[in-house]
Amino acid sequence: MPDRTFSALFAPWSQHARALRLRLPQSHAALQDALLIQQVTGRETLCGATDVEVLCLSPREDLPLKEFMAVPAEIQLVTDQGLLRTLCGFIAEVHAGQINGELSSYRLLLRDALSLMGQRINTRVFLHASEADVTQILISEWRQRSPLLASSMEVEWSLLGERYPAREFIMQHNESDADFLRRLWKRRGIGWCIRPCEPPLPGQAACPRHVLVLFDDPMQLPRNAAGSVPWQRDHAPGRQDGILRWQATRRLRAASVSRHTWDHVQDGPLQRHMNNPAAQGVLGDHFAQLLDDYLVEAPHIADDGEDLDQIARARMQRLALESKEFGADSTVRALRVGEWIDITGHPELERHPPHEREFIVTRLEFHAENNLPASLDERLRRATPHRESGLGGLASLQRRCREQGLRYLNHFACVRRGIPLVPAFDPRVDLPRPRLQNAHVVGPAGEELYCDALGRIKLRFHGTRMQDHQHGGGASDSERDSAWVRVASHWAGRQWGAINLPRVGDEVLVDFLGGDPDKPVVIGRLYNGLSLPPAFSGVGSLPGNRFLAGVRSKEIRGQRYNQLRLDDTPRQISAQLASQHGQSELNLGWLTHPRTEGRSDARGEGAELRTDQALALRGGQGVLISASRRSQASGAQLDRAEMLGLLRVLQNVQQELAALAETHHAGPTAVQSLSDLRTRLDAWEAGSNTQAEGGGGGEPVVAVTAPAGVAISSDEGVVLGAQKEIDLVSVGNTQLSAGKKLLVRVAESISVFAQRLGMRLVAASGKLQLQTHTDDIEATSARRIILTAVDEIVLQAPRLKLLAQGAQIDLGGGAITQQSSADHIIRSANFHHASGADSAPPGVELPASGMRTDERFILARRGSGRPHVRQRYRIELDDGSVIEGVTDEQGRTALSQDQAMRIARLRIVKE
Numbered sequence: 001m002p003d004r005t006f007s008a009l010f011a012p013w014s015q016h017a018r019a020l021r022l023r024l025p026q027s028h029a030a031l032q033d034a035l036l037i038q039q040v041t042g043r044e045t046l047c048g049a050t051d052v053e054v055l056c057l058s059p060r061e062d063l064p065l066k067e068f069m070a071v072p073a074e075i076q077l078v079t080d081q082g083l084l085r086t087l088c089g090f091i092a093e094v095h096a097g098q099i100n101g102e103l104s105s106y107r108l109l110l111r112d113a114l115s116l117m118g119q120r121i122n123t124r125v126f127l128h129a130s131e132a133d134v135t136q137i138l139i140s141e142w143r144q145r146s147p148l149l150a151s152s153m154e155v156e157w158s159l160l161g162e163r164y165p166a167r168e169f170i171m172q173h174n175e176s177d178a179d180f181l182r183r184l185w186k187r188r189g190i191g192w193c194i195r196p197c198e199p200p201l202p203g204q205a206a207c208p209r210h211v212l213v214l215f216d217d218p219m220q221l222p223r224n225a226a227g228s229v230p231w232q233r234d235h236a237p238g239r240q241d242g243i244l245r246w247q248a249t250r251r252l253r254a255a256s257v258s259r260h261t262w263d264h265v266q267d268g269p270l271q272r273h274m275n276n277p278a279a280q281g282v283l284g285d286h287f288a289q290l291l292d293d294y295l296v297e298a299p300h301i302a303d304d305g306e307d308l309d310q311i312a313r314a315r316m317q318r319l320a321l322e323s324k325e326f327g328a329d330s331t332v333r334a335l336r337v338g339e340w341i342d343i344t345g346h347p348e349l350e351r352h353p354p355h356e357r358e359f360i361v362t363r364l365e366f367h368a369e370n371n372l373p374a375s376l377d378e379r380l381r382r383a384t385p386h387r388e389s390g391l392g393g394l395a396s397l398q399r400r401c402r403e404q405g406l407r408y409l410n411h412f413a414c415v416r417r418g419i420p421l422v423p424a425f426d427p428r429v430d431l432p433r434p435r436l437q438n439a440h441v442v443g444p445a446g447e448e449l450y451c452d453a454l455g456r457i458k459l460r461f462h463g464t465r466m467q468d469h470q471h472g473g474g475a476s477d478s479e480r481d482s483a484w485v486r487v488a489s490h491w492a493g494r495q496w497g498a499i500n501l502p503r504v505g506d507e508v509l510v511d512f513l514g515g516d517p518d519k520p521v522v523i524g525r526l527y528n529g530l531s532l533p534p535a536f537s538g539v540g541s542l543p544g545n546r547f548l549a550g551v552r553s554k555e556i557r558g559q560r561y562n563q564l565r566l567d568d569t570p571r572q573i574s575a576q577l578a579s580q581h582g583q584s585e586l587n588l589g590w591l592t593h594p595r596t597e598g599r600s601d602a603r604g605e606g607a608e609l610r611t612d613q614a615l616a617l618r619g620g621q622g623v624l625i626s627a628s629r630r631s632q633a634s635g636a637q638l639d640r641a642e643m644l645g646l647l648r649v650l651q652n653v654q655q656e657l658a659a660l661a662e663t664h665h666a667g668p669t670a671v672q673s674l675s676d677l678r679t680r681l682d683a684w685e686a687g688s689n690t691q692a693e694g695g696g697g698g699e700p701v702v703a704v705t706a707p708a709g710v711a712i713s714s715d716e717g718v719v720l721g722a723q724k725e726i727d728l729v730s731v732g733n734t735q736l737s738a739g740k741k742l743l744v745r746v747a748e749s750i751s752v753f754a755q756r757l758g759m760r761l762v763a764a765s766g767k768l769q770l771q772t773h774t775d776d777i778e779a780t781s782a783r784r785i786i787l788t789a790v791d792e793i794v795l796q797a798p799r800l801k802l803l804a805q806g807a808q809i810d811l812g813g814g815a816i817t818q819q820s821s822a823d824h825i826i827r828s829a830n831f832h833h834a835s836g837a838d839s840a841p842p843g844v845e846l847p848a849s850g851m852r853t854d855e856r857f858i859l860a861r862r863g864s865g866r867p868h869v870r871q872r873y874r875i876e877l878d879d880g881s882v883i884e885g886v887t888d889e890q891g892r893t894a895l896s897q898d899q900a901m902r903i904a905r906l907r908i909v910k911e
Helices: 003-013 026-033 113-119 131-145 147-152 177-188 282-288 305-323 374-383 395-403 641-663 672-682
Strands: 020-023 036-045 050-058 072-078 084-098 104-111 121-129 153-159 167-176 191-196 210-215 223-230 243-250 256-263 268-275 292-296 324-330 340-344 358-369 408-416 437-442 458-461 507-512 520-526 548-552 562-567 574-579 584-592 602-610 623-626 702-705 799-804 807-812 815-820 853-855 872-877 882-886 896-898 904-908
Touching: 020 036, 036 072, 050 072, 050 084, 072 104, 072 147, 084 113, 084 191, 113 167, 113 177, 113 210, 121 131, 131 147, 131 153, 131 167, 131 177, 131 210, 147 153, 167 177, 177 305, 256 305, 268 305, 292 305, 305 324, 358 395, 395 408, 437 520, 458 507, 458 520, 562 584, 641 672, 641 702
Parallel strands: 153 210, 223 340, 256 292, 623 702
Antiparallel strands: 020 072, 036 050, 036 358, 050 104, 072 084, 084 104, 121 167, 191 210, 243 324, 256 268, 324 408, 340 358, 358 408, 437 458, 437 507, 507 520, 548 562, 562 574, 574 584, 584 602, 799 807, 807 815, 853 896, 872 882, 872 904
């Protein structure tokens, strides 16, 4: 239909004369002028959304539907007081239809801006921000990115009175912005509602605006423009809008709320229990006592007990809110959710004090029809069948409105003013339930492994975008991208367990405790195309080396490694614990060179402990080195039966030879040392798990035994020493061979004894010298002493005496005296006497010496090496003498001087 026809048809009852009016921005005035509202149906919910369906008439059937999308719109409803009650939102849907040949219909669906944010799905993180902070960030971003939203939506913060603590980590995970914000508000007990901006801001009158109101104190919500609303049994034209039907509703709810959350920092639970103050009748209260709204929240859901109080209190207040509600049908056009009215004239309510007749509207459903001319209205009714609203559950309201001959009817729910208005929150329903996902470990520049004292790490969640994190970290690939995140371990205790923290750049598998996206935890790590499975010993790869398992680490800021390798190759199993520092390895089993593609050359069988650097074996209760076979690991740890048997034989040999030596005047033999050592070895296991009874076990001795022999060699020297005695005992020969010299040095005496076959002392070349510097030389034989020389035998001394049975010759002092008790026979071919001559033996100068020892001890602490200063001590020597004193500033004892080496026992004297 041409525009002039439209003007002629609609001019008499333009929008200014109608009860329902449509206002669009000036930029869309043409659309506004082409539409006339026939009816409006809508729903407003506290802590919910605003949805309004507007059925419009137009003489044009060619209006471009896409031009309606996201257009701010305002529906004006004239109240009984002649004021305008407005509804604002964005056009989210438009449906075109034809009524007859003259008019077309357009059904518009208006939704608030928050609801439209429900179509933007995102994943992002917020650090060290409260729920209010996150709300402000998100809304500010929307307003910055959309001038349309900035000019059409406001947020009212003034009704938020609580202080909300900052959260370490909040994550929006595959959620719409609307669902995400609602989840945050619900958990913290923050209420919200939508209301229009009235009056519009200066210069913005052409653009309909609405306000997102956030509140946590219902007493701060405003009074509705209707003020006092009368209760009416029926509605008559011209009368004040009022309430037509009133009813109260009671619901049985749990009498208590309990919340439990685990605080991993304190390693203990946080728990709160609160009672629902709502009275529910005698039987209701009794039954409600059996109902406890107990919920195990995600760990660390609250910062402290006060914070958990707030969460539990919000749930308790919600139960109280649900337990009692009022519902009403009314013709009050000024009603809005989030505003309060007082009701007058109701027989039952009049019995209550005034403050109990004040009610806040929590839900509003309404249907309104425009005051079109009767002729047009009748034509439309005949031309169109009854059309129900597209908003679910409102069809009955439309029917009742028409059946009662009303142009406006609503149904609303309300509670008494002062009742806390908190949204319903159930983490089992309202959380998005994220599934397992992967992430990468991040840290500061230059850090290869970054963690805190609890072994927690930082993550960059995949899919977080830079443009969504201009407010802070989250997509920077740095430690600013998350809070500290715990890492699961297969073994974790109080400073014991297993630890192997993921490193910067590692891909990890993340789960969420309690299904809460704000509570991520690392449960594993993943290999990928860049981070390949480890190549043990730096060679080989999968699948060739698939029989190898274990752990291989990497040096921080280096390339070396440590590894535990388990080789399960058939018939060639082995294990290796290795560090590349010093090429230090413990190899067990079938020893091989590193495998490549599953193949390797053999290196031996058994066990190998090797290093390019120092190696120490230390046992505080002894060390046993044995080559005696114990097949299949039979026998005990210190099984040494062969050694003990041999020691008994050796001890018998020593004792027998000692007795013979003493009999033959070779002197006594100290046999106690070997006996004591054997006693220690016999009792070595006493007190252990293999020999629980008995004492004296666990002595720190080293025992070496081998059935086929023990070889000790060195390119340099071999030192064999003892504080007390060294016993060399063999059943067979004991042989000493030296390529150069055999030097024997003793401080007291040497005693050599041979029982049967005698002794030989032979110098193949060089002299054989026998000296004593302070005493005699005695040579005794049971038979003869034979001195034989190829050249001569020279006996020289200042005096010389030859003594035999019945005869004696004395030489010295210039004289020779001979005597015999029988014949003195001299046989000679010639006998010459000459004048006297003198003879003198060469002078003999023998050295004199004495042994002097001067020793002191230094007392120091094991590990640190710090000296024990001014510490009392007692030194007991083997000759019975005792030295007592106090250490000096360097931990030194007094100097001990003697003419012989002594065995000393040092004891620290406790104060």
